[in-house]
Amino acid sequence: MLKVTNLECVRGENSLFKDINFILEAGELLQVNGPNGSGKTSLLRILCGLAKPAYGEIQWRGNFIHSLDEEYHSVITYLGHLNGVKDNLTAIENLCISCALAGNEIDEKKAYGALQYMGLGGREALPVKVLSQGQRRRVTLARLLVCSTVLWILDEPLVALDNAAVDLVQRLLEQHLEEGGMVVMTTHQEINVTAVLTKRLQLV
Amino acid sequence: MLKVTNLECVRGENSLFKDINFILEAGELLQVNGPNGSGKTSLLRILCGLAKPAYGEIQWRGNFIHSLDEEYHSVITYLGHLNGVKDNLTAIENLCISCALAGNEIDEKKAYGALQYMGLGGREALPVKVLSQGQRRRVTLARLLVCSTVLWILDEPLVALDNAAVDLVQRLLEQHLEEGGMVVMTTHQEINVTAVLTKRLQLV
Amino acid sequence: MNWASWSDFFAMGGYGFYVWGSYLVFLLCIIGEIVLIINRRRTLHKQLSLIHKATKQEMSNETTP
Amino acid sequence: MAINWFKYSSPPSFYSLAGKMIPLFSITSIVLFALGLYIGFFVAPTDFQQSEAYRIIFIHVPAAWMSMFLYLIMAGWAAIGLAFNTRLSSMIATAIAPTGAMFTFLALWTGAFWGKPMWGTWWVWDARLTSELILLFLYIGFMALQAAIDDPRRADKAGAVIALVGVVNIPIIYFSVKWWNTLHQGATVSLTQSPKMATTMLTGMLIMSLACWMYSIAVILMRTRTIILERERNTMWVSDLQGAA
Amino acid sequence: MFLWVIRRDLLLAMRQRADVLTTLFFFVIVVSLFPLGVGPEINMLRAMAPGVVWVAALLASMLSLERMFFSDYLDGTLEQMLLSPEPLSLLVLGKALAHWLVTGVPLALIAPILGVQFDLSIDALLVLTASLLLGTPILSLIGAIGAALTLGLRGGGVLVSLLVLPLYIPVLIFGAGAVEASSVGLGASAHLSLLGAFLLLSLVFAPWAAAVALRISLE
Amino acid sequence: MFLWVIRRDLLLAMRQRADVLTTLFFFVIVVSLFPLGVGPEINMLRAMAPGVVWVAALLASMLSLERMFFSDYLDGTLEQMLLSPEPLSLLVLGKALAHWLVTGVPLALIAPILGVQFDLSIDALLVLTASLLLGTPILSLIGAIGAALTLGLRGGGVLVSLLVLPLYIPVLIFGAGAVEASSVGLGASAHLSLLGAFLLLSLVFAPWAAAVALRISLE
Ligand code: HEM
Ligand SMILES: Nc1ncnc2c1ncn2[C@@H]1O[C@H](COP(=O)(O)OP(=O)(O)OP(=O)(O)O)[C@@H](O)[C@H]1O
């Protein structure tokens, strides 16, 4: 359903990667590997339309993503290196607002439930700045629980998480893939997710 | 000659380390190890007087360093995470100026020799911004060749260097230690320097 | 006693607006400052008790299983 | 005695001490305010020059005095914090600033409301008025700087530097009437006809000033307590306090 | 969703009151600098008051522009906004509006107090407030373009001033003109309606241009 | 070594000419905004010229303060300076002087041209330049304290203005006062010598205070 052909990315003066081709179907997971600076983040940003490739095409259900634009945005959820949470807002405010910005307004109860599930029970009303790094990451990841998008693009979702939280995320991904979702992700850590098909893409 | 007693460092609200004690004599190397965020940089900054410890004392040849102040500065060379080189100045200008700021004016010829030795021959007159990351680091390290200080405090000097440069730095350290100098350094890489005595300090 | 009547008192010899304008703002400032401090204290206490509860919950979670 | 001082300079003991002192100062200030206002409105006679408008003096002068005193005290505590690295004195300095700013604002406001009937204009750009305005900016700069710094220790020290640099303004305010020939004079009021009236007026003013002092101390202690709690939220004694509550 | 952006920015402004107040005080200080530089003659002060207040408003609004997108850029929220299914220009409009509510409106409300210090008449004070209320949203909207273009650039502060100050000039002329016209007894309505026209124009075009600029800066 | 700091900062300014020019353009634009805001009456313009030029100089000098330590802070040079065997206050003095040479002097030199637009007399123009040459180093010196205090803070730009503008006021009063005095025929020497006294005072105290502030900010 997501089809990538001959993708090339140029940053500065040198080409980071070229001739990337893959097709991702419902229920499939694509894991992008590579050392620091090999272009993983650049690829993910291109996939969700934040950056333009130097060459190549990306199709979603047969349409080029640059022609779909906002329609495409409503089927993807991208979580980047940065958390996108505001230090001065509480966890629950952050979750509600980031969902609303993603075009998916949720009520407090649902947000409360999601935070509870992510192990933040009792901390919903604290400003995020007093939370630890791992807890902040959990606030970000809580969005995955309440969003209803098909394609998840996750850049190092496991960073700063402890083992319990890593398990939680793995189960979340499995459930999403079982329901016919798709996931593109990078990680330097080991992860085991039972998907219909796990593809790997190695950048150098 | 460098004597540290009961050092404690507090950042924000929690204590990074406490009860650090060591003595460093002429010809000795102290290697500080520890995971990210364990306080290595904080320790080094305290050692050179850039930050104040929450508790404890540091003595240089029997005098407290905060009473020596500028006198102490003239016997140490500190190279931090940051390169302290200016993008818009050439390599040779950078070297001359940083030496002059350290109270040790050198002539162009000496600077030229040092850069040559660090493998930057032919690149002295280029603005640093066109150099690669490793080459910038070499410009910084060239200061070690021309300075005449006793105590070197080096924060991850090997970052971004290739094998040839790592060897160069190791030889430089050995020579300095043989001449009765002292070195305190951190590194995540393996290093083998033959010193009178290599001490290790593990932070957690 | 300086004032023949209450209206005399409020008129302040024709300068009522200025005198009462000053005193009123003085009063408002004082009340406002106290309210602000009490508010700040109350939100802080709320936060502290939330943290306290959360840590206590965690501690009991760790010890029970 | 010395040991006692030492004891109360630690935040937890200061916290409980301040808790006991606050009611004392609040009650005194309420009593003094009542007394001062009574004297100001019912005992002090009408001024022959300014009629009733002069009654603004009972808040204008205390507010103006407090604005300057509080700045000096704030800078003093901040300097102690900077020199001796004592946390508590820096916290007190931080707690003084909003109250000082409020009194500065009040001096300006009441001065303006006095100037309109007396000078015919709300504001003139004369030396004393301007320097008082600058004082307000200095307080606000101090608060803004501290608010912008997340690390409280750095905030304390940086605030101390700017507070100390700003101290030059205080003599300028105080002596501005002497150094420059300005519209603002202190003489009008003390020139009332009989010494008896001058004394009642003076007592009114002094009692109001004393009331402002007591009020300031009470409010500053309250704020210091809150700041102590905010900064020490991770320490044992605060969580013990929380557990007890 | 547009409302969510505004709501969020206002909430943030509430939590970081210091930032908002700093802009306001900058405005007050700059306005107060002029009498000190020019001297206390009340007639001259009165004549220059509209220009001074307006120039100070321009500068205050411009200096606070940096804040409009920068913290969202740093913490990744801006990326998320670019990926939102709503049109980006609507989001930008929301942010510009929030910026106006947080800087423009307080400026307009405090301006009469400053005007009193310059001995302006009641009429002139009213027109001053009205012209600021009409004009400051234009400043926020045009400023959004400049802020988006200089996002993450070194020396962004001075650069943004070079980009947007020239564009602010028409607003300055008609805004200050309105106050002057009313203080010499001519009606201010012509000037004010021109400002209104500018406002409409920038409401239509600026969000779109700023959205394009944002996409360029974030690529 | 003091000379090395100056030499280095001038060399850097030469290489990044855009930064220097931006400050200058900001000054020119702000001064030119006033006639637009106030209207074209030449008598009034002449009367307000000293104040306007001085306020613009204050703002331009203030906005360029951020640059004084910031890039050195980011790339680690400032740490090296703190570890230099020379006293830090001497280094700060060098940096403030370089800042003055790069911003203050060009401002003072271009001011007469702007003054001509306001129809100032030759005498007044000379005094304007002299007062700017005497006053701008004070701005750089006091500004160094503010820049050092706000190093690396969120919203540093507006904050530094809050901190230093109140302290700039005496310079503004006597600087603009000198020009006015000379244009009404009184001698400017009293004002200028007061400025000189300020300069001496700030030469003694400001580098020291800024050095303390730098140490605090870098800890
Ligand atoms: C906004 C305008 C004003 C400001 C900022 C202001 C500021 C001050 C300050 C700072 C002081 C205390 C200085 C000292 O203790 O010597 C003071 C005292 C005083 N002010 Fe004002 N003032 C203003 C307007 C007025 C007006 C309009 C009047 C009366 C016509 C007035 C009458 C007085 C008197 C009588 C004192 C007491 C002087 C003394 O005996 O110590 N003020 N004012
Ligand atoms: N504007 C630019 N100009 C020149 N080079 C750039 C630019 N932007 C990024 N690069 C380079 O492109 C490379 C790819 O970066 P990218 O963030 O995609 O790597 P990554 O695989 O995600 O690495 P990591 O594992 O560290 O996250 C890096 O080497 C970076 O230095």
Ligand SMILES: Nc1ncnc2c1ncn2[C@@H]1O[C@H](COP(=O)(O)OP(=O)(O)OP(=O)(O)O)[C@@H](O)[C@H]1O
């Ligand atoms: N102002 C501060 N407030 C709170 N915590 C801080 C502050 N400054 C630093 N820290 C924390 O102190 C810890 C020590 O940092 P430091 O730079 O000394 O680590 P390090 O051992 O050098 O790590 P690395 O290997 O990554 O260089 C970090 O966890 C950091 O988050």
Ligand SMILES: [Mg+2]
């Ligand atoms: Mg990456």
Ligand SMILES: [Mg+2]
């Ligand atoms: Mg480190």
